[in-house]
Amino acid sequence: MPEPTKPQPTGATGKPGSSAAKPPPRRRQARGERRIAQLLDAAANVFCATGYTAASTNAIAREAGVSPGTLYQFFPNKEAIAVELGDRLMDRWRESHGLTAANLHLPLDQLLDAVLDPLIAFNEENPAFAVLMHGPDTPGRIAQEFANLHMGLLSRIEEALASYLPDTPPAELTRIATMTFSIFKAGLDQILSHQGTERQAYAAELKKVMFRYLEPIVCEAELPTGTP
Amino acid sequence: MPEPTKPQPTGATGKPGSSAAKPPPRRRQARGERRIAQLLDAAANVFCATGYTAASTNAIAREAGVSPGTLYQFFPNKEAIAVELGDRLMDRWRESHGLTAANLHLPLDQLLDAVLDPLIAFNEENPAFAVLMHGPDTPGRIAQEFANLHMGLLSRIEEALASYLPDTPPAELTRIATMTFSIFKAGLDQILSHQGTERQAYAAELKKVMFRYLEPIVCEAELPTGTP
Amino acid sequence: MPEPTKPQPTGATGKPGSSAAKPPPRRRQARGERRIAQLLDAAANVFCATGYTAASTNAIAREAGVSPGTLYQFFPNKEAIAVELGDRLMDRWRESHGLTAANLHLPLDQLLDAVLDPLIAFNEENPAFAVLMHGPDTPGRIAQEFANLHMGLLSRIEEALASYLPDTPPAELTRIATMTFSIFKAGLDQILSHQGTERQAYAAELKKVMFRYLEPIVCEAELPTGTP
Amino acid sequence: MPEPTKPQPTGATGKPGSSAAKPPPRRRQARGERRIAQLLDAAANVFCATGYTAASTNAIAREAGVSPGTLYQFFPNKEAIAVELGDRLMDRWRESHGLTAANLHLPLDQLLDAVLDPLIAFNEENPAFAVLMHGPDTPGRIAQEFANLHMGLLSRIEEALASYLPDTPPAELTRIATMTFSIFKAGLDQILSHQGTERQAYAAELKKVMFRYLEPIVCEAELPTGTP
DNA sequence: GATGAATGAGGATTCATTCAT
DNA sequence: TATGAATGAATCCTCATTCAT
Structure with a gap:
């Protein structure tokens, strides 16, 4: 039907977290949806291979086996690809193993196991996630296109921490959350850049770092009554 | 392996002073040396502003106020600029505050203060150092051109640790050294991306992380006699 | 030669009503006719906004609220859209206020009023008309796709002039007709690019130009007997 | 000190008309100056062949026999090429036959001859001038990049008229100036799109149009006192 | 008839690098 | 040395058009 359907720029389906009132995500054919997945897979590969900055849209299209024009039918630019890929990975992560409320009552070491093990596994399966978490090599600033992903993760950490440290000033x-996230990313990089037992050793090491960093913070907060 | 090897970096004017038989540095290189410094300063600025990958040699030349041709008279390619800049910063660091043998007998907390404070200060003054430590956003692998810098720092940490932990398998x-270095870089990024008191707070936080991570390791090693 | 020939413009649905034997316009073309109108309206808007050369068929389709494929169901290419739009505007112009035979016996000033006022009004309502009269910015040559429109208008002027100047060599x-038309287009542009009273002033000015240009020509022809 | 030398974007040397304090026009080698001329010649050809909108920088470079990169060494974008070409043509025009003060005391018909003949000749030799005077086919607005040229010519006409019509409101x-300019452009197009005697006939016709348009205006102004 | 997907050449522009002066 | 000119492949992105559903 003529029904104009609102051009709806392209690609990005919607910010994560704003669950209500998703705008009808642009009528799309099944083939298109497949193409998008294909392109995002390709993008993941290319981002992993060359990093975000050096990745080229043509390379992504080539990797996906389509023409550059096709890519631009679904994404207005390179940035949007990264954003959408980040959003999808984030969604996937949340859906599968998100920080469940239950975890929040575990003791710290078990919490770390409960969170880090699947998260590390997820990153092993989706190495692009780490690439996107880091963003372009532009130092300092978090590039606009990665802010979502970054804030998404960071705020989840912050929430979790808040439940342990209700009396800490924001x-x-x-x-603390920023530092924790930062450390995690650093450790994750090491984990991902090693193999086999060494990889596991690094995972263990990361847990040590995080546990030792957070334990005093958490304990101190948990026992405001007795210990001097 | 870790042994740094100082790989005679650029293709340009072999640095005087590095090898045993010093040939009297030729007069006509005085100007050249100034040019190089100029170019490296410019490169530092551009790297800081845009990151390594996105930095263009033309931009560096422009920032240095010279023509692209001149740049290539001193450096065979973009990579060499990064390498040389990294080497020089590393030298400068070593010369000014390098991990002196004296420090190695301090207790851990004092050691961290002794090492981190000047190192952070150095990075504040030379923000390109952090950019180069990270290398391009290519994940995992350490790009060839940054291996020197990376290994240089890493091996110094390893040496220091070795003196505390003589019995630990290599x-x-x-x-541990890798993890420590990784954490440091992560923390440093946070420090550098904040200002004023917040920056100081992050520095303190980084020290906490590192102290808590390393203390048990060091203690355990230091007291092989008394513990049951 | 000037004779317009109405070149069966698009490849699509031969316009009913043009040839002698009217085949009863098929029902299923009603929707098509609406689509075409829709597309031509959109094309008019886009041509006005960006000019012919810079207008894109995708933009036209989008403006019409249909898919690019649909556009090409009715027009074989961009050119055909312009041609058809031009033809329709021309038809519309002819049908509503065409140079009626009656006008041809008016004195020049009244003739100009009689012709220009509605023509200007028509162009105000259909600004795409002016765009199409000019064609792409390719200078000199009249692009193939605009020849119809151009010749159509030109020959009408020529006919009118011929009735005033029966003895002038073709x-x-x-x-003279070409020049008149040219001047008209130039003046029209000025009129359309101004607003309100200024627009009216330009219209008046255009009439002055044309009147003063044509008056001596016409007068001289009208009085072949007396004047030296 | 390195003295940065102010990047001095590129290309365009400076606006015409601002004669004082020309900024030192960026050190350039002779070869470069030749290239610029070459490129502008090529641009003139391409603009004439395809119009401004459809002209591509690659086509210009190809026509000039250089690589696209070379073009961008001298001009930051397509627009700048048009601007510079326009400025140079304008300068060339002014230098050779500009409206001299002497002309301003001629009777109108002689003035028109004195101005139009060389101007037409100039346009015959530099057909790109006409293309640039028209600008892109975007209707109405005068595109930014052509404003200079347009205003330059327009204001000269206005000045000339002012000397004839001192009492006319601005x-x-x-x-009147706008209309005159507009008519001139229209007539010029016709002249340029014809050849030989026909071309001359069109030139004569244009003069007629302009003379007849302006004569009453000028006369009326010239004889406020004594008219019989 | 309608849609959205697909194309691929071509658009402007940049960039690491080399060359001539 | 130093300069600016030159390169050409690669960048991102667009567009007229065609195709499969």
Whole structure:
């Protein structure tokens, strides 16, 4: 039917987290949906191979076995590809193993196991996730296109921490969360750049780092009554 | 392996002073040396502004106020600029505050203060150092051109650790050093991306992370006699 | 030669009503006719907004709220859209206010009023008409796709002039008509690019130009007997 | 010090008309200056052949026999090429036959001859001038990049008219000038799109149009006192 | 008839690098 | 040395058009 359907720029389906009132995600044929998946897979590969900055849209299209024009039918630009890929990975992560409320009552070491093991596994299966978490090599600033992903993860950490540290001032909470996230990313990189037992050893090491960092913080908060 | 090897970096004017038989540095290189410094300064700025991958040699030349041709008179390619800049920063670091033998007998907390404070200060003054430590956003692999810098720092950490942990197997030592370095880089990024008191708070936080991570390792090693 | 020939413009649905034997217009073309109108309206908008050369068929389809494929179901290419739009505008113009035979006996000033006022009004309502009269910015040559429109208008002017100047050689007649048309287009552009009273002032000015240009020509022809 | 030398974007040397304090026009080698001329010649050809909108920078480079990169060493974009070409043609025009003060005291018919003949000749030799005067086929607005050229010519006409019509209100003056310019462009197009005697005939015709349009305006102004 | 997918050549522009002066 | 010119492949992206559903 003539029904105009609102051009709806392209690609990105919607921010994660804003669950209500998703705008009808643009009528698309099944083939198109497949193409998008294909392109995002290709993008993941290329991002992993060359990093975000050096990745080229043509390379992504080539990797996906389509022409450059096709890519641009679904994504307005390189940035949008990264955003959409990040969103989808984030969704996938949340759906499969998200930080469940149950975990939040575990003791720290078990919490770390409960969170990190699947998260590491997820990153092993989706190495592009790590690439996107880092963003372009532009230092300092978090590039606009990665802000979603970054904030998404960061705020989840912050929430989790908040439940352990209800009395900590927000600024400090943010700092601890930021540091934790930062450390995690650093450790994850090491894990992913090793293989086999060494990889496991690094995973164990990361847990040590995080446990030792967070334990005093958490304990101190948990026992405000007795210990001097 | 870890042994840094200083790989005679650029193709340009072999650095005087590095090898045993110093040929009297020729006069006509004085200007050249100035040019090089100029170019490296410019490169540092551009790398900081845009990251390594996105930095263009033309932009570096422009920033240095010279023509592209001039740049290539001193460096065979973009990579060499990064390498040389990294080497020089590394030298500068070593010369000014390098991990002196004296420090190695300090207790851990003091050691961290002694090492991290000047290192952070150095990075504040030379933000390109952090950019180069990270290398391009290509994940996992350490790009060839940044291997020197990376290994240089890493092996110094490893040496230091070795003096605290003489009985630890080398593989583990490497792993701890790698992790430590990784954490440091991560923390440094946070420090550098904040300002004022918040920056200081992040620095303190980084020290906490590192102290808590390393303390048990070091303690355990230090007291092989008394513990049951 | 000037004779317009109405070149059976698009490849699509031969316009009913043009040839002698009217085949009863098939029902299923009703929708098609609407689509075409829709597309031509959209094309008019896009041509006005960006000019012919820079207009894209995708933009036209989008503006019409249909898919590119649909557009090509009715028009074989971009050119055909312009041609058909031009033809329709021309038809519309002819049907509503065409140079009626009656006008041809008015004195020049009244003739100009009689012709120009509605023509200007028509162009105000259909600004795409002016765009199409000019064609692409390719200078000199009249692009193939705009020849119809151009010749259509030109020959009408020429006919009108011929009735005033029966003894003028055809070459000169063509020249005067061409010049007149050219001036008209130029003036029209000015009119359309102004607003309100200024627009009216330009319209008046255009009439002055044309009147003063044509008056001596016409007068001289009208009084072949007396004047030296 | 390195003295940065101010990047000085590229290409365009400076606006015409601002004669004082020309910024030192960027050190350039002779070869470069030749290239620029070459490129502008090529651009003129391509603009004439295809019009501004459809002209491609690659086509210009090809026509000039250089690589696309070379073009961009001298011009930051297509627009700048048009601007510079326009400026140079304008300068060339002014230098050779500009409206000299002497002309301003001639009777109108002689003035028109004095101005139009060389101007037409100039346009015959530099057909790109006409293309640039028209600008892109975007209707109405005068595109930014052509404003200079347009205003340059328009204001010269306006000045000339002002000397004939000292008592006319400025708005009207502008209108008359605009109309005159518009007519001239229209006539010029016809002249240029014909050949030989026909071309001359069109030139004569244009003069008629302009003379007849302007004569009453000028006369009326010239004889406020004594008219019989 | 309608849709959205697909194409691939071509658009402007950049960039690492080399060359002539 | 130093410069600016030159390169050409590669960048992102667009567009007229065709195809499969």
